Structures are given as structure tokens and as C-alpha cells.
Amino acid sequence: MxxxxxxxxxxxxxxxxxxxxxxxxxxxxxxxxxxxxxxxxxxxxxxxxxxxxxxxxxxxxxxxxxxxxxxxxxxxxxxxxxxxxxxxxxxxxxxxxxxxxxxxxxxxxxxxxxxxxxxxxxxxxxxxxxxxxxxxxxxxxxxxxxxxxxxxxxxxxxxxxxxxxxxxxxxxxxxxxxxxxxxxxxxxxxxxxxxxxxxxxxxxxxxxxxxxxxxxxxxxxxxxxxxxxxxxxxxxxxxxxxxxxxxxxxxxxxxxxxRFLLVEGEKMSKRLGNFYTLRDLVLKGHKPSSIRYLLTSVPYRNQLNFTFDGLKQAAVSVERLCNFRERLSAGNFPAGSTPEMQSLAGESVERMKAALDDDLNTAQAQAAIFEMVRRANSAIDSGQLKAGDAAPLLAALDRFDEVFAVLNDDDAAKMKAVFQWALAEGREKEISTELRDQVQADQTSNVAIEGKIAEMEAARKARNFAVSDALRTELVSAGVIIENTKDGVRWRRK
RNA sequence: GGCGCGGUACCCAAGUGGUAAGGGAGAGGUCUGCAAAACCUUUAUGCGUCGGUUCGAUUCCGACCCGCGCCUCCA
Missing domain, CATH: 3.40.50.620 (HUPs)
Known part of the structure; x- marks a missing residue:
């Protein structure tokens, strides 16, 4: 088509x-x-x-x-x-x-x-x-x-x-x-x-x-x-x-x-106080990937209502896709491949293309990728997904991201740049605590985080949960998300 | 006044003349020492209102109500 x-x-x-x-x-x-x-x-x-x-x-x-x-x-x-x-x-x-x-x-x-x-x-x-x-x-x-x-x-x-x-x-x-x-x-x-x-x-x-x-x-x-x-x-x-x-x-x-967008249901204007530059939003602690996702989630000819609630939802949606990619690329799956997952990847690519071919129906394309994610996750949970299935599913996700460009996971550096810009421009008053936290979290070194995680794991092995939970709480408040999977601990920055 | 677009669940938002995608949030559950992640179930007999066409309309037509855009600088 x-x-x-x-x-x-x-x-x-x-x-x-x-x-x-x-x-x-x-x-x-x-x-x-x-x-x-x-x-x-x-x-x-x-x-x-x-x-x-x-x-x-x-x-x-x-x-x-x-x-x-x-x-x-x-x-x-x-x-x-x-x-x-x-x-x-x-x-x-x-x-x-x-x-x-x-x-x-x-x-x-x-x-x-x-x-x-x-x-x-x-x-x-x-x-x-x-x-x-x-x-x-x-x-x-x-x-x-x-x-x-x-x-x-x-x-x-x-x-x-x-x-x-x-x-x-x-x-x-x-x-x-x-x-x-x-x-x-x-x-x-x-x-x-x-x-x-x-x-x-x-x-x-x-x-x-x-x-x-x-x-x-x-x-x-x-x-x-x-x-x-x-x-x-x-x-x-x-x-x-x-x-x-x-x-x-x-x-x-x-x-x-x-088409023009609306902000919180109203036309964006300085008079209404709902006028935002890109940098205003980052100063408030929103990730560029969330903003891009939200702006692409409504087809271009429809009015898009840009809301802060929507921005939070977009962040969660992007995270879900990132989690899925991480899960597929890091997981240990049994050898072989399944026809179901192979065709799921193929169908999803087709559906995305058909949606975008239809006057860039981005909402439909997103629906297609989420459908794929849900079904593949389901297969992983039930042990149905094989090692050979990961590549085509990841390729489908890449194909999605070639167009949507929200999964790069480079928000931290971008937000840090805005943080520094605000300081240089004398606008530090506009830096939200959310952005401050994000930048702070980024400053904790990987080595330090991994050290803490090793300690946490040692405590867990010794079934000293009070200690391990305390360490995890500490890491979480530093903006690190911990997941214990059966293949070991996985962590990422918020 | 002229031209045009839209009103779909708690929120965002697709879609179709034959009985409502997807995401978020909520509730319950599975897994886990607990979390997190993930999955499952659940949430619109209903798609602004009123008429009409039709075997059948949320989808077509008309009227009305509401919101929005362009007609001037504006993405």
C-alpha cells in the first residue's frame, strides 16, 4: 500500500x-x-x-x-x-x-x-x-x-x-x-x-x-x-x-x-498563562521523550490537547516500551523460535506501516506496537518466547522508533544541558525540584550504584531484608529504579 | 458575517453502516521475602442533543447546543 x-x-x-x-x-x-x-x-x-x-x-x-x-x-x-x-x-x-x-x-x-x-x-x-x-x-x-x-x-x-x-x-x-x-x-x-x-x-x-x-x-x-x-x-x-x-x-x-494544539483545553497564549516553550517544560522536570511522544500521539490533523496529565501518561508509555526492549535484549530465553512470535513481529510492522500510510495515523501505529508489546510480554511470562524471537520483535520496535524517535534514552544528558543553560541565563529560579532531582540522580556514578546494588544483593542473600530494603530505598530516592529479575538485578535511572 | 474542524469511558485518544483500538489512571488477581517490572480480569448496551434515512447509525442527512481554527502577526 x-x-x-x-x-x-x-x-x-x-x-x-x-x-x-x-x-x-x-x-x-x-x-x-x-x-x-x-x-x-x-x-x-x-x-x-x-x-x-x-x-x-x-x-x-x-x-x-x-x-x-x-x-x-x-x-x-x-x-x-x-x-x-x-x-x-x-x-x-x-x-x-x-x-x-x-x-x-x-x-x-x-x-x-x-x-x-x-x-x-x-x-x-x-x-x-x-x-x-x-x-x-x-x-x-x-x-x-x-x-x-x-x-x-x-x-x-x-x-x-x-x-x-x-x-x-x-x-x-x-x-x-x-x-x-x-x-x-x-x-x-x-x-x-x-x-x-x-x-x-x-x-x-x-x-x-x-x-x-x-x-x-x-x-x-x-x-x-x-x-x-x-x-x-x-x-x-x-x-x-x-x-x-x-x-x-x-x-x-x-x-x-x-493543526494547532490546545493547552489544558484552551488556546495557548501568554495572556492565559498556558504558553510554554520546550525549555519551560524541561525546567519543570519533563523529559524530552515524553514531550515528543505526547506530541506525536495525536494524528497531525486533529486538535491535540496538551496537558500535564497527558505528559505524565506519555512518560509512562515510553517507559513501558523501554522496559520491553530491555527485557527482550537482556533476557535469557530457551533456544529456538516460534512461528507465533515471528508472525507477531511481521504483523506489527505491517500494521504500523498501514497506519502511517493512512495519512500518518500515529495513534493507530502506537496501538499496533503496544499490542505487540503486550502479546510478547505475555509470551515471555508463560515461557513461550524463544531466543530466536527476540531479534524480529526488537527489529519491529526499532522500526517504530525510526519514525517516533522516543526510545533513545538520552533524556538525562538533554535535561542536564537545559539545567546548565538555566544557570548560565540566570534563570535558576525556574528550575523545578523535579529537574534538580533528575540532574542529581544522573550525577551518582554507575560504579557507586553498582556497589550499592552488590551490597543490597549480599544482604538479600543473607535474608537480611531490613538492610537490603534500606539500601534499595536509598537508591530509589537517588533516582535509581531497581528490579530483581530471575536473571539478576536490573537497574536504570528514573 | 464567510470558510473549515471537532464533541467517543475517570483522563488522553483511534475507529467503523452491522454492534466500540491503544495508552494512562482505578479495582481485583498472578509472580516476588517485600517491592519493581510483567501478565490476567475488570471499567462506554454507549460514541453532544433531538429528529430523519436504513433491516440496522456512534458512523449517512438535517436542526440545535457546546468547543476550536482561519479570515490580521501567529506553528
């Missing part, structure tokens, strides 16, 4: 086939690097990352490009406020973005920066002017003439045919031909960052950069363009207008939009 994806352009779930055999060219609108990213941003980026991972798992070569918007009004404003250059300002937040995406398990796309493509953007505008699609306003800004592109509105399903020119012209937009016409190129205001180009001084508009960079990297027509649902209009609509009126070709064939 082939992948079927919802396409905003057709409002339908369609079979996804790339233009070129075996190669997918996709573009995602990335961050404007003016602040720390919030969990809503990351829902989108994780969804696109998951798509990209699944495409590769399905055998495609994926060329995935993401832009970094490193010049815009907010950046200019904030840089001025902080009395640093635009470049210094964006460098900081680009670094933050890269750290955050790595923390949340996003594989790095090929990144392109707006400020590194200024000449191409100016050239793009010049070509649109030549075709009389763009025009220059008195102040030196350039606008796109929407009236020249009759298909305008086809993505967002808006009808502009009845628009009355000038109906909503505001003071700043007095010299546009039509109020709806959008800026391609903004003339510099005093003190603003600007570039000297053949079309005059200024800086690119946001819509322009995505058109120019995506076509430069992927060609005039490519397979898929992604972003948050809010970008459908006007951003993506404008990209289409610019690009297609210049090339006369279909710009992107599939439009992939990720």
Missing part, C-alpha cells in the same frame, strides 16, 4: 506520489528566530519530521529543506530593543532552535537562511515587475498585484473576485493598488537592516523568501510544502501566487498543514 496524505489544495486524502521516482522533495516553513520556540511550534516541526522519517523508511530518498527567517519586523524590533545587531540577535535564537530541535528528536533538515539569498530575491521581484505582476510603490517597496493571478485563493478556498479595491486600505498602505496586494519587498525605514540591490534598498517580505529558497533548492515544482495550519492564508497562498505567476507551473503538489 502506498502513502495517502491529506492535501490542503484538494481538501482530500490523496495517494502521495513524488514527481520523480523514489525522490521526495519537500519544504517546510521554519522558524522566525526571534525567541524561544514553544510547544505549538514543535508540534508542527515534529509532525513534518515524522513524515520525513516515514518517507525514508518507506524507501524514498528525501530532500527536506527548511528555511530560517532571520530578518523580519519582530527581529528588527527586538534586536533594537536589546541593542545588538540583527545578526547577533538571530544567531542566538538560531542556535537555540537547533538545540531545541535536536533535544526533541528532530533530524536536521537542510537549512536555508533568508539573509543568504537576498540577491536571488531581488532578482525574483525584478522578474515579476518585468511581467507586470509586481509593482513598485512610491516609497520603494514592491507589491504583488493579486488581480494578475486569478487563481488567488485556491489553497485557502477564499473568493476574492468580489473584493472591492481600497476597501480596507490603512494609513501605511496608501500607495498599494489594492488593499489585498501584499509586500514582496519592503523599503527600509530609518535605522532598519537593509540590503542594496538592483531593485533598490530594502529587505525581503516573508512570503518571498520561501518561494525563492524553495524553488532554488528543490526546483520550480516540487512534491510537498508543509507548515502550521495558520500559514494556509496568507503565507502559502501568497507563495503560490508569486511562484506560479512567475513560472507558470504548479509550485508544490501537496500542501501539508498541521
Amino acid at each position: 502506498a502513502l495517502r496524505l491529506h492535501n490542503t489544495m484538494s481538501s482530500q486524502v490523496e495517494e502521495f506520489r513524488p514527481l520523480r521516482d523514489n525522490e521526495v522533495r519537500m519544504y517546510a516553513c521554519g522558524p522566525t528566530v526571534y525567541d524561544y520556540g514553544h510547544i505549538g511550534n514543535f508540534r508542527t516541526f515534529i509532525a513534518v519530521d515524522l513524515l520525513q522519517r516515514f518517507l525514508r523508511q518507506s524507501g524514498y530518498k528525501v530532500r527536506y529543506v527548511m528555511n530560517i527567517t532571520d530578518v523580519d519586523d519582530r527581529i528588527i524590533h527586538n534586536a533594537a530593543r536589546d541593542e545588538v545587531s540583527v545578526q547577533q540577535y538571530t544567531a542566538k535564537y538560531e542556535k537555540v532552535f537547533l538545540e531545541d530541535t535536536a533535544m526533541i528528536g528532530i533530524e536536521r533538515p537542510h537549512l536555508v537562511r533568508a539573509t543568504e539569498h537576498i540577491p536571488q530575491m531581488a532578482e525574483f521581484v525584478a522578474r515579476l515587475v518585468e511581467k507586470k505582476i509586481a509593482y513598485r510603490a512610491d516609497d520603494g517597496s514592491y507589491y504583488f498585484r493579486i488581480a494578475s493571478f486569478p487563481a488567488y485563493g485556491k489553497l485557502s478556498k477564499k473568493d476574492f473576485s468580489g473584493m472591492i479595491d481600497g476597501a480596507r486600505v490603512d494609513v501605511d498602505e496608501y500607495d498599494k493598488d489594492s488593499a489585498r496586494d501584499f509586500a514582496l519587498w519592503k523599503a527600509p525605514k530609518p535605522g532598519e537592516a537593509s540590503w542594496d540591490t538592483p531593485i533598490g534598498p530594502g529587505r525581503p517580505g516573508w512570503h518571498l523568501e520561501c518561494s525563492v529558497m524553495s524553488m532554488e533548492e528543490l526546483g520550480e515544482s516540487f512534491d510537498l510544502h508543509a507548515g502550521g495550519e495558520d500559514l494556509v492564508f496568507p503565507h502559502h497562498e501568497n507563495e503560490i501566487a508569486q511562484s506560479e505567476s512567475l513560472t507558470g507551473k504548479t509550485f508544490a503538489r501537496f500542501w501539508f498543514h498541521v
Whole structure:
């Protein structure tokens, strides 16, 4: 079965086939690097990352490009406020973005920066002017003439045919031909960052950069363009207008939009006090793997209600999968293999693929893996599972994690990094006791832990349970989880 | 006002014109010196409300109620 994806352009779930055999060219609108990213941003980026991972798992070569918007009004404003250059300002937040995406398990796309493509953007505008699609306003800004592109509105399903020119012209937009016409190129205001180009001084508009960079990297027509649902209009609509009126070709064939999330049942906003950056959550003691799991557990087109209760549940779910993997890889099973477990592994892989093929139904894919875990655990308990069954089951789990990326067990180091960042930024007050404990637990050395465990085991052998229990309590409070299995003691950090 | 999405158990959340996945939490049990892990049993005659179509609807249609999104910067 082939992948079927919802396409905003057709409002339908369609079979996804790339233009070129075996190669997918996709573009995602990335961050404007003016602040720390919030969990809503990351829902989108994780969804696109998951798509990209699944495409590769399905055998495609994926060329995935993401832009970094490193010049815009907010950046200019904030840089001025902080009395640093635009470049210094964006460098900081680009670094933050890269750290955050790595923390949340996003594989790095090929990144392109707006400020590194200024000449191409100016050239793009010049070509649109030549075709009389763009025009220059008195102040030196350039606008796109929407009236020249009759298909305008086809993505967002808006009808502009009845628009009355000038109906909503505001003071700043007095010299546009039509109020709806959008800026391609903004003339510099005093003190603003600007570039000297053949079309005059200024800086690119946001819509322009995505058109120019995506076509430069992927060609005039490519397979898929992604972003948050809010970008459908006007951003993506404008990209289409610019690009297609210049090339006369279909710009992107599939439009992939990720729905906004809710936080505790309400729209996330600073006003409501439910606005969280990724780092805020880690400061509260939540693991990156829990956050990623929660953000992938609801299919990307459904509204996801992000709650702290859900975050705890996600942590337990991830732990269950990790425990299972540990149990399979460390256990001693009788030689041989069973047809039941072999086919269970195969069926589970099939079910996961079928679920993801169905417009990335991550919830179904997770259900499939849990079903496998339960049945395999059951087989282990009843002594049915054989040594030769472990490999295919582990392979199925790996296959799951190639896409979901939650089982790496590298949370401790990531949390420690956030801990240190908070200290460096003077934000130690925001470090929760939970995070403090996590970092503390990580500092107890393996040798020390294993020493304690040896003592505990000696006491247990001597049936001195008071001593062994005391040692175990001590270890547990240091964040170490102890399990006595029939193959010996197994321990791990919380 | 225009366009669009959703309301499923205590919580999160899939799904289908033929009788409700999965996870978490709760309860009981198995195993264990005790825990932990794991497993088993159990928790919606019910899928916002009211009508309609149908042999049969949670699933299709209509109305209504509620929540949410876009239409302006926003992932």
C-alpha cells in the first residue's frame, strides 16, 4: 500500500506520489528566530519530521529543506530593543532552535537562511515587475498585484473576485493598488537592516523568501510544502501566487498543514498563562521523550490537547516500551523460535506501516506496537518466547522508533544541558525540584550504584531484608529504579 | 458575517453502516521475602442533543447546543 496524505489544495486524502521516482522533495516553513520556540511550534516541526522519517523508511530518498527567517519586523524590533545587531540577535535564537530541535528528536533538515539569498530575491521581484505582476510603490517597496493571478485563493478556498479595491486600505498602505496586494519587498525605514540591490534598498517580505529558497533548492515544482495550519492564508497562498505567476507551473503538489494544539483545553497564549516553550517544560522536570511522544500521539490533523496529565501518561508509555526492549535484549530465553512470535513481529510492522500510510495515523501505529508489546510480554511470562524471537520483535520496535524517535534514552544528558543553560541565563529560579532531582540522580556514578546494588544483593542473600530494603530505598530516592529479575538485578535511572 | 474542524469511558485518544483500538489512571488477581517490572480480569448496551434515512447509525442527512481554527502577526 502506498502513502495517502491529506492535501490542503484538494481538501482530500490523496495517494502521495513524488514527481520523480523514489525522490521526495519537500519544504517546510521554519522558524522566525526571534525567541524561544514553544510547544505549538514543535508540534508542527515534529509532525513534518515524522513524515520525513516515514518517507525514508518507506524507501524514498528525501530532500527536506527548511528555511530560517532571520530578518523580519519582530527581529528588527527586538534586536533594537536589546541593542545588538540583527545578526547577533538571530544567531542566538538560531542556535537555540537547533538545540531545541535536536533535544526533541528532530533530524536536521537542510537549512536555508533568508539573509543568504537576498540577491536571488531581488532578482525574483525584478522578474515579476518585468511581467507586470509586481509593482513598485512610491516609497520603494514592491507589491504583488493579486488581480494578475486569478487563481488567488485556491489553497485557502477564499473568493476574492468580489473584493472591492481600497476597501480596507490603512494609513501605511496608501500607495498599494489594492488593499489585498501584499509586500514582496519592503523599503527600509530609518535605522532598519537593509540590503542594496538592483531593485533598490530594502529587505525581503516573508512570503518571498520561501518561494525563492524553495524553488532554488528543490526546483520550480516540487512534491510537498508543509507548515502550521495558520500559514494556509496568507503565507502559502501568497507563495503560490508569486511562484506560479512567475513560472507558470504548479509550485508544490501537496500542501501539508498541521493543526494547532490546545493547552489544558484552551488556546495557548501568554495572556492565559498556558504558553510554554520546550525549555519551560524541561525546567519543570519533563523529559524530552515524553514531550515528543505526547506530541506525536495525536494524528497531525486533529486538535491535540496538551496537558500535564497527558505528559505524565506519555512518560509512562515510553517507559513501558523501554522496559520491553530491555527485557527482550537482556533476557535469557530457551533456544529456538516460534512461528507465533515471528508472525507477531511481521504483523506489527505491517500494521504500523498501514497506519502511517493512512495519512500518518500515529495513534493507530502506537496501538499496533503496544499490542505487540503486550502479546510478547505475555509470551515471555508463560515461557513461550524463544531466543530466536527476540531479534524480529526488537527489529519491529526499532522500526517504530525510526519514525517516533522516543526510545533513545538520552533524556538525562538533554535535561542536564537545559539545567546548565538555566544557570548560565540566570534563570535558576525556574528550575523545578523535579529537574534538580533528575540532574542529581544522573550525577551518582554507575560504579557507586553498582556497589550499592552488590551490597543490597549480599544482604538479600543473607535474608537480611531490613538492610537490603534500606539500601534499595536509598537508591530509589537517588533516582535509581531497581528490579530483581530471575536473571539478576536490573537497574536504570528514573 | 464567510470558510473549515471537532464533541467517543475517570483522563488522553483511534475507529467503523452491522454492534466500540491503544495508552494512562482505578479495582481485583498472578509472580516476588517485600517491592519493581510483567501478565490476567475488570471499567462506554454507549460514541453532544433531538429528529430523519436504513433491516440496522456512534458512523449517512438535517436542526440545535457546546468547543476550536482561519479570515490580521501567529506553528
